[in-house]
Amino acid sequence: MSRKKQQALGPVGTATGLFLLSALAIACACLAILGVKLANAPVLQVEPLFPLAAYAVGVPLALLWLKLSGWKGDAGLVGAVFLLCGIGLVIQFRMGSFSQGLAKPAALLPFPLGLAAFMIGTLLTGKGRGAWLSGAGWLAYLAALGVLAAMLLLGRSFRGGTYLAGNLNPSEIVKPLLALFLASYLSRRQKAFGDTQNGIPVPPLSALLGLVALWGIPMLMTIALKDLGLMMLLNAVLIVMLFAIARRTGYLAIGVAAVTAAGFGVQFISANARTRFDVWLNPFADPTGKGWQILQALAAMYSGGLWGAGLGAGVPQSVPIVTSDFVYAAVAEEIGLVGCTLLLLVYATLFSRGLRAAGAAKTPFERLLCVGLTGSLAVQTILNVAGVTKALPMTGITLPLISHGGSSLITTLLIAGLLTGLSDRK
Amino acid sequence: MLERLMDLLNSDVGPDLLRALKIVFLAVLAVAALGILCAPTVKPGKVTSYGLLRILFAGALFAVLGYQATWQMLGYTNPAFVKFMRRYNRRPNAAEKQVMRGPLLDRRGRVLAAPVSGDVWGRRYPLGEAAAHPLGYYHSTYGITAVERVCDPTLSGYALDKRDEALGKALFAQRAAEGEAVILTLDQRLQQKAYELLAGRKGAVVIMRPRSGALLALVSSPGFDPLNPAEAIADEQNAPAFNRAVQGRYPPGSTFKILLAGLALEKGLPQVYACPGQGYIAGPSTPPIRDSEYYAYQRKGAVWPGWGSIGLKEATVHSSNVYFAQLGVESRPEAFNDMMVKARIREPLTYLHASGGNLQSARGHVPEVTKKRAIALLAIGQGEVLTTPLHVACFTAAVAADGRMMCPRLSKADSIEELSRLFSARTAGQLRAILREAVSRGTGKGVDLAGLNVCGKTGTAQAPGGEDHAWFTCFAPQRAPNIVITVLIERGGFGAKAALPVARALLQEADSLGYVRVAEEAAP
Numbered sequence: 022m023s024r025k026k027q028q029a030l031g032p033v034g035t036a037t038g039l040f041l042l043s044a045l046a047i048a049c050a051c052l053a054i055l056g057v058k059l060a061n062a063p064v065l066q067v068e069p070l071f072p073l074a075a076y077a078v079g080v081p082l083a084l085l086w087l088k089l090s091g092w093k094g095d096a097g098l099v100g101a102v103f104l105l106c107g108i109g110l111v112i113q114f115r116m117g118s119f120s121q122g123l124a125k126p127a128a129l130l131p132f133p134l135g136l137a138a139f140m141i142g143t144l145l146t147g148k149g150r151g152a153w154l155s156g157a158g159w160l161a162y163l164a165a166l167g168v169l170a171a172m173l174l175l176g177r178s179f180r181g182g183t184y185l186a187g188n189l190n191p192s193e194i195v196k197p198l199l200a201l202f203l204a205s206y207l208s209r210r211q212k213a214f215g216d217t218q219n220g221i222p223v224p225p226l227s228a229l230l231g232l233v234a235l236w237g238i239p240m241l242m243t244i245a246l247k248d249l250g251l252m253m254l255l256n257a258v259l260i261v262m263l264f265a266i267a268r269r270t271g272y273l274a275i276g277v278a279a280v281t282a283a284g285f286g287v288q289f290i291s292a293n294a295r296t297r298f299d300v301w302l303n304p305f306a307d308p309t310g311k312g313w314q315i316l317q318a319l320a321a322m323y324s325g326g327l328w329g330a331g332l333g334a335g336v337p338q339s340v341p342i343v344t345s346d347f348v349y350a351a352v353a354e355e356i357g358l359v360g361c362t363l364l365l366l367v368y369a370t371l372f373s374r375g376l377r378a379a380g381a382a383k384t385p386f387e388r389l390l391c392v393g394l395t396g397s398l399a400v401q402t403i404l405n406v407a408g409v410t411k412a413l414p415m416t417g418i419t420l421p422l423i424s425h426g427g428s429s430l431i432t433t434l435l436i437a438g439l440l441t442g443l444s445d446r447k
Numbered sequence: 448m449l450e451r452l453m454d455l456l457n458s459d460v461g462p463d464l465l466r467a468l469k470i471v472f473l474a475v476l477a478v479a480a481l482g483i484l485c486a487p488t489v490k491p492g493k494v495t496s497y498g499l500l501r502i503l504f505a506g507a508l509f510a511v512l513g514y515q516a517t518w519q520m521l522g523y524t525n526p527a528f529v530k531f532m533r534r535y536n537r538r539p540n541a542a543e544k545q546v547m548r549g550p551l552l553d554r555r556g557r558v559l560a561a562p563v564s565g566d567v568w569g570r571r572y573p574l575g576e577a578a579a580h581p582l583g584y585y586h587s588t589y590g591i592t593a594v595e596r597v598c599d600p601t602l603s604g605y606a607l608d609k610r611d612e613a614l615g616k617a618l619f620a621q622r623a624a625e626g627e628a629v630i631l632t633l634d635q636r637l638q639q640k641a642y643e644l645l646a647g648r649k650g651a652v653v654i655m656r657p658r659s660g661a662l663l664a665l666v667s668s669p670g671f672d673p674l675n676p677a678e679a680i681a682d683e684q685n686a687p688a689f690n691r692a693v694q695g696r697y698p699p700g701s702t703f704k705i706l707l708a709g710l711a712l713e714k715g716l717p718q719v720y721a722c723p724g725q726g727y728i729a730g731p732s733t734p735p736i737r738d739s740e741y742y743a744y745q746r747k748g749a750v751w752p753g754w755g756s757i758g759l760k761e762a763t764v765h766s767s768n769v770y771f772a773q774l775g776v777e778s779r780p781e782a783f784n785d786m787m788v789k790a791r792i793r794e795p796l797t798y799l800h801a802s803g804g805n806l807q808s809a810r811g812h813v814p815e816v817t818k819k820r821a822i823a824l825l826a827i828g829q830g831e832v833l834t835t836p837l838h839v840a841c842f843t844a845a846v847a848a849d850g851r852m853m854c855p856r857l858s859k860a861d862s863i864e865e866l867s868r869l870f871s872a873r874t875a876g877q878l879r880a881i882l883r884e885a886v887s888r889g890t891g892k893g894v895d896l897a898g899l900n901v902c903g904k905t906g907t908a909q910a911p912g913g914e915d916h917a918w919f920t921c922f923a924p925q926r927a928p929n930i931v932i933t934v935l936i937e938r939g940g941f942g943a944k945a946a947l948p949v950a951r952a953l954l955q956e957a958d959s960l961g962y963v964r965v966a967e968e969a970a971p
Contacts, residue, residue, distance in 0.1 A: 032487070035486050035487065036486075038482070039479060039482050039483055039486060042475060042478055042479035042482055043479050045479075046472055046475040049471045049472040049475060050468075050472050053468040053469060053472065056464065056465050056468070094489065095486075095488055095489050096487065097484070097485075097487075097488060100482065100483040100486055101483045104479055104480070104483065261500065264500070265497065268495060270499070273503075305527040305528075305530075305531065308531050308535065309591040309592065309596050309599075310590050310592070313535075313589075313590040316528075316531050316535070317535070317536075319522065319528065320522075320531070320532050320535070320536040322515060322518050322522075323518060323522040323523075323532065323536075324536070325519060326519065326520070327519075327520060328469075328473070329469070329473075331465060331466070331468075332468075332472065333465075334469075338587070339536075339568075339587055341587070341588040341589075342588075353515065353519060356472075356473065356476075357473075357519075358512075358515070358516055358520060360473060360476065361512060361515065361519075362512060363473075363476050363477055363480040364480075365508045365509065365511075366480050366484060367483055368508060369504065369505040369508050369509070370480075370483050370484050372501065372504045372505070373501045373504070374488060376497040376500055376501050376504075377488050377489055377492075377496055377501075378489055379492075379497060380491055380492030380494065380495050380496035380497055381489045381490060381491065381492040388492075388494075392497065392500070396500075399504040402508070403507045403508060403511065406508065406511050406512075406515075407511045410511055410514055410518065411514075411518070412511045412514040412515070446489065
């Protein structure tokens with residue numbers, strides 16, 4: 022497709038073209054998975070295919086929605102989101118997440134709901150409309166505190182995380198809420214946080230203390246929830262946003278150092294964190310116990326090799342909890358290092374496009390919101406993939422758009438919708 | 448249409464078709480990814496386009512990808528990883544698929560764990576929760592533990608050899624065709640019976656052969672389902688996955704008097720002490736040490752007159768704390784410390800040696816004594832002393848085996864090994880006679896089964912925060928003991944009431960199985 026032709030097609034046209042390519046790839050994957058499934062048990066169940074059907078029908082509807090609303094944003098961004106969604110659905114289909122069919126609608130619903138969230142997101146920020154959200158900053162802050170408080174009061178612990186009834190994990194929504202709050206708060210104090218001396222950021226004490234106090238409350242709540250992964254992620258988002266407002270490399274350097282030190286220090290507070298740290302340093306110390314999961318994940322990758330076992334043809338089930346946190350191990354086993362490279366390329370493009378949209382935004386608030394939302398997705402992806410490949414200790418957070426988990430998928434699609442809207446500056 | 452699709456996918460062209468689909472998938476994915484990468488983007492902003500952040504995010508992702516490649520492509524260059532893969536990579540397309548995991552058998556060849564054909568992770572445990580602690584589990588999600596873990600090289604068909612340290616992809620395929628069986632010293636029926644007798648109470652039973660150290664039963668209660676250990680692992684309150692028999696540390700109470708009595712006999716200490724009813728005060732700031740009779744009389748509104756002046760035999764028969772506290776104070780600290788070293792109280796006891804590692808008990812605890820007075824409380828198994836049920840069983844077995852403390856053994860393949868010479872044969876003989884009387888007319892009366900000449904010692908150990916722990920440790924018959932039984936009931940109250948009946952029923956069961964009156968088959 023030549024550039025001229027693409028321009029003639031318009032962003033929605035380009036996005037549609039990209040979606041068709043994605044759908045073709047997904048269709049091939051589905052056939053391969055069905056082939057393996059049928060060879061093992063020659064009974065075709067239709068219900069587990071519902072989410073994939075929702076993909077085939079729902080994404081064109083979402084694109085039609087963009088067309089009708091006159092959206093002229095970044096086609097690559099939309100293309101990346103829907104390709105990743107498709108891969109996520111096909112992997113979850115392959116892992117049998119939908120196999121209970123209508124008996125467990127909680128597994129089938131998230132994608133259609135997520136598409137709705139995507140469209141709401143574009144509606145909120147599209148056509149340069151995003152600036153009004155700035156007024157909702159405090160509301161978002163209070164809502165985030167409310168969600169965290171509800172989790173503290175009503176949540177129950179499961180596998181080291183906290184969930185509400187029905188395994189709902191509403192802490193996911195805290196990410197965009199706090200990003201929105203920070204964007205609104207920081208964009209009004211752009212000058213204060215832009216001060217530097219010899220490259221070292223020195224915001225006035227009052228501004229700094231205010232931020233520390235406001236930020237401290239949700240941080241203490243995440244510590245009380247023992248959701249250290251969420252805490253790491255939120256702090257990384259804060260640092261990225263501080264850097265974005267001041268555009269001083271000092272924030273980035275100090276921030277990276279602080280997060281590294283905090284990540285290192287957290288092992289002295291939480292036994293769980295210390296275990297993860299020890300396993301990261303030497304998984305072979307307890308290969309059949311604590312090191313089991315990460316070593317099985319690495320074994321899955323090794324089995325996949327360069328070209329992968331083929332979708333449906335690997336045995337990623339031997340990795341514990343493979344559908345959620347460790348889904349990347351299943352992907353790596355079945356589509357190989359080549360497939361992983363392509364997948365990470367798509368992620369990288371998504372983040373790059375998100376940041377480009379930030380650069381092009383008209384108001385400082387929109388710019389910051391874009392950076393915050395993109396940053397949360399990027400940091401989450403990096404921490405998850407690094408954890409599964411043992412490049413960093415496990416943080417217990419999901420892979421955006423691919424991991425199993427309704428709250429995660431819906432929230433990520435909402436973020437994607439907001440970014441899609443923000444990329445359209447008209 | 449669906450039927451036609453099924454026919455197509457089920458036909459012989461299947462694998463070729465799947466390979467083609469895999470290639471097409473990757474190719475289309477590549478085109479889509481490049482399309483997304485090259486799609487027109489928004490016009491760059493006037494202020495910035497965040498080049499540094501974009502590079503940072505992409506750089507981090509691809510640095511991680513590079514690290515991933517060191518495992519995915521070059522994993523075979525890491526010896527530890529090769530070792531792990533060869534043992535635990537249970538992918539059906541790997542060589543392991545052909546290997547049927549070997550069974551675990553008891554001493555008489557009865558199945559304790561067996562493979563399930565056609566299921567790489569399948570396992571069948573006939574004893575279920577009764578033997579989950581010593582055997583462990585073999586679970587795709589929760590890993591491999593206990594005997595299943597340390598014997599895995601044998602069970603999964605490749606014992607540790609020189610090639611294990613070598614490198615190279617070809618090694619992944621080198622495995623024996625069949626997993627081998629591992630034969631344990633356990634007796635399936637004693638194990639089951641002991642678990643049933645604990646009846647869900649928290650506690651442990653150790654049954655062993657005194658002269659060979661062979662463990663006939665190693666039971667911890669409550670048990671758990673080895674096929675589904677999730678809840679047991681998560682239950683921190685009751686800790687059902689915790690092996691109380693070897694990992695649980697408890698004050699040994701009066702069972703510890705066996706060691707002090709042995710010490711006194713070896714050193715020929717003056718052996719008659721006055722044991723007044725009011726008890727014995729070891730030092731100015733220590734509370735009096737009293738016999739349990741003091742409290743029993745007190746409850747009835749009477750005053751305990753005391754045992755009067757008694758010797759070691761009477762004191763052991765009645766389990767007099769007042770006597771043993773004085774005996775402790777009269778012992779030389781060096782002699783006491785030496786006894787603790789010989790009894791291996793502070794060391795973990797290794798009860799299985801295998802190519803995949805060893806199984807060990809927890810360490811017991813006893814302070815290094817410098818002052819005589821400090822021994823008063825330790826002598827009655829209270830204060831700072833902690834032992835595992837396996838430790839108690841092992842020093843009881845030393846009395847039964849003429850003073851030789853043997854290494855406990857769970858695997859038939861392990862050789863018989865003497866850990867230490869705890870007592871002289873003469874002392875051991877005298878101790879047996881004393882412990883016989885403790886059963887025939889003392890605290891252990893309830894276990895005096897006709898014709899078995901049982902010798903034993905009760906224990907009621909105080910522990911902070913609740914009821915006492917109940918102990919009973921015994922062996923039979925007196926002259927040439929063939930079996931040692933140690934029972935612990937956590938928070939069970941009196942040893943004679945809670946633990947002793949369990950030991951009694953087990954002695955009867957063991958006798959009916961021919962373990963008590965028939966000589967041990969593998970005496971050194």
